[in-house]
Amino acid sequence: MPRDARTTRDRLLRAGARLFAAEGVDAARTRDIVALAGQANDSAITYHFGSRRGLLEAILRAGVQRMEPARTAALPGLAGARLPAVVAAVVEPTAAELRTEEGRDFLRIVAQVSGHAGIRSHTVPAVIEDTALAAQLALLERHCLALLPKPVALERIAVVISFLTTALADRTGRLGAEGAREDDGTLLAHDAFVADLTAMLTAALSAPAAAPHNRFA
Numbered sequence: 001m002p003r004d005a006r007t008t009r010d011r012l013l014r015a016g017a018r019l020f021a022a023e024g025v026d027a028a029r030t031r032d033i034v035a036l037a038g039q040a041n042d043s044a045i046t047y048h049f050g051s052r053r054g055l056l057e058a059i060l061r062a063g064v065q066r067m068e069p070a071r072t073a074a075l076p077g078l079a080g081a082r083l084p085a086v087v088a089a090v091v092e093p094t095a096a097e098l099r100t101e102e103g104r105d106f107l108r109i110v111a112q113v114s115g116h117a118g119i120r121s122h123t124v125p126a127v128i129e130d131t132a133l134a135a136q137l138a139l140l141e142r143h144c145l146a147l148l149p150k151p152v153a154l155e156r157i158a159v160v161i162s163f164l165t166t167a168l169a170d171r172t173g174r175l176g177a178e179g180a181r182e183d184d185g186t187l188l189a190h191d192a193f194v195a196d197l198t199a200m201l202t203a204a205l206s207a208p209a210a211a212p213h214n215r216f217a
Contacts, residue, residue, distance in 0.1 A: 017106060022105075087202045163204070
């Protein structure tokens with residue numbers, strides 16, 4: 001790809017992430033994304049990404065790829081690991097996205113689309129196919145299936161992913177709030193926040209399945 005075309009593509013990615021995060025995936029206007037990227041032609045998104053959806057998928061894929069080195073490095077150590085270690089391996093690289101503006105935009109977008117992750121339907125979204133994240137989620141499922149009936153296990157994982165993405169998106173807002181700081185006690189320090197979040201998600205996944213409820217009893 002020519003240098004100028006790559007620069008334009010990168011600017012569109014950043015502008016799309018900024019506005020999708022701030023205004024919503026459905027509400028952000030294409031013309032505003034193009035303008036923020038310094039382009040004059042609305043067809044720039046179609047040229048570089050095929051469609052608005054293509055731009056969204058490229059933003060998500062870029063975020064997944066940023067986390068891949070940490071996830072890949074963790075995978076060998078997860079063989080035979082217990083559930084808390086697997087949950088931590090899923091949570092920690094995702095939470096690390098809180099440390100940059102680009103990462104925080106990514107987290108706000110992910111919270112909007114996490115309901116389409118395919119957990120309940122047992123499908124792998126294209127943006128994470130053949131990634132270390134997909135391998136980690138498969139390990140998570142294996143652990144849950146050892147504890148719970150399959151429908152319950154899949155429902156738990158879907159709810160936990162939704163909780164994780166919502167909690168991280170909420171923290172992006174709190175990090176930007178006036179007066180909220182990690183160093184003075186007004187905001188839980190990052191490592192403590194991640195450890196507590198991991199503990200909560202592990203507890204949610206490992207809780208005993210509820211007994212079937214008979215409403216006619």
